[in-house]
Amino acid sequence: MNRAVLQSRWCRFPLFILLLLAAAMGSGCKKEGPYPNHEIEIVIPFAPGEPADIAARIIQPKLSELLGVPVGLVNKPGGGGALGTFAVAKAPPDGYQVLATSSSVFTVLPATASNLSYSLADFTPLGSYLSDWSVIAVAVESPWKNLEQFVEYAKKNPGKLNYGSPGAGTVSHFAMEQLKQFYKLEIEHVPFSGAVQVKEALLTGQLEVAAAGLATLAPLFQSGELRPLVTTAEDWLPKYPDIPTMYEKGISDFPMRIGMGLFVSAGTAKEISERLSGALATIMQDPAVYAAADAAGLDVDYRNPDASGKVLGIEAVVIRAAAEEFQMKN
Template sequence: MRVTRRLILRLVPGLAAGPAAARAEAYPGRAIRLIVPFAPGGPTDVMARVLAAGFGGAFGQPVVVENRGGGGGNIGVAAAARAAPDGYTLLVTSTGFVVNPSLFRNPGYDPVRDFAPITELGASPNVILATAQSGIGSVADLVARARVQPGGLDLANPGTGSTPHLTAELLQLAAGIRFVQVPHASAALAVQSLLANTTPVGITALPPAQPHIRSGAFRALAITGAERWPDLPEVPTMLELGYPGFVSETFQGLLAPAGTPPAIIRRLEAAARAVLAEPTTAGRLRAAGFGLRGGGPEGLADRIAREVPYWRDLIRRAGIPQEG
């Protein structure tokens, strides 16, 4: 099944009527830029490149992924917020988008005021990992090791403010242990730290870790979703292990600068839904550890409204000082 303009119009039947729809039909007339506020190789970058390929086929225009890492994701997000609201610069970001306004004094953007949500793209549980060489085979082993480790147990995460970072903070609070958090610029680099045995344990979103769990390089100690992951049925959830309320996900969302015309927002939403509905693409993403989502502008807006206060409360309870 190929993503085409006809398919997009069929998914949103009212799109082809009225002046706003006519303006959307004329869009795009040139290349589209997708800003990813992280280094290449992580789950958000993977999702953006899948989206770019689908958009390119649907719109008949080049779609370029621009990785603008740094500042815990703030540099790329702020650049997208300042872009012209014409649909030619979009943001593909992750949960750090809703975390950083509480973690940084001045992240450079407001997640509600500065952006128009288009749609959620995917969401994955985080996974608590141990290297094969660590001798850690369960969350109970991890907690026991951390309790006797002088100074705390080194733990790799994909960056300050990421949900894996905050998941480790939540585990510290729940289990009464201490980690030395080792942040990296992306999930891919955190995985490399584990592969090199630089750190014995880590927490990442599932997609970059799943191939190494299958190969035996990593042990998956627990998943932080509400249910077990279908491709890893042997890995328990933190809820099953006796940690009530211990659920965290890393999501990917597509947003435009505030003020982007609603007709263009709806056109982009329809295109994104068509990309994710294409059977081969959907199968590959699910196999890679992505749970595919949708919900359009309203669904993503609701998620942002829920998660900003959730992570703000966890940051407060963990005593994490604001940066910058």
């Protein structure tokens, strides 16, 4: 083989390598397929056992089925829901991180906490789907058989009682503060990192009274371990018609709903948010979801994205005014 032939072959070899590299780079730069094409992460900014967590677990299998990809659940509690909410606000707007939260992170928390690092404008609502009510309760061994007896004791013993909530800035915290203001009670607030810890503290005698979501406390009402005193619902609850409402007692001018909704970060492409919101709308027509919600003590309360955002805006204004009246801003 002569020298000229060898040189010719070696000159063509780098060109061959370059063509291979270009092909590899080209395949790596291809656009992803239609959304979704890999696992979606649902971020719940509360601890397991909270109403938002219970609600998300009801729809999670259906979402995975409809979207055709795995849907994982990640609890990121802290700051009354602020920690997990902020994480999704700053997530890439690609639809692969979805916030499943209660309305309090957009209504009560902004009205009571200073220097929040997010706002509703950082999100695109996908719709609300279930709701819960907060309940103020005591242990069954408690001497207080009803709200009137509890209030009478608290008035006669200022500063001697404490109460627990799932955290500062939650609907349950707000409800108990309303009750304190209305009756002029001196009761110390003990914030916990979730409703599960609250109910355990109540059962073990660490707390005299607590406020938490009905979905969390309902099993203990049914077992007779806890006694409900009052709820934030607008009307009597069908399963618990003996629980009076703060609304009927004149304690609150408005019902305090714990609404559950899904959100993605602002800037998410319209076709992606519509794919997710459409899946949620379909899920909320499933009788199995109704049955699961009823068993968990939650109400089906579906609203489309536009209605969901408008309701949150209205609730935020009303709650902010009440928080200012009660001087609840931290």
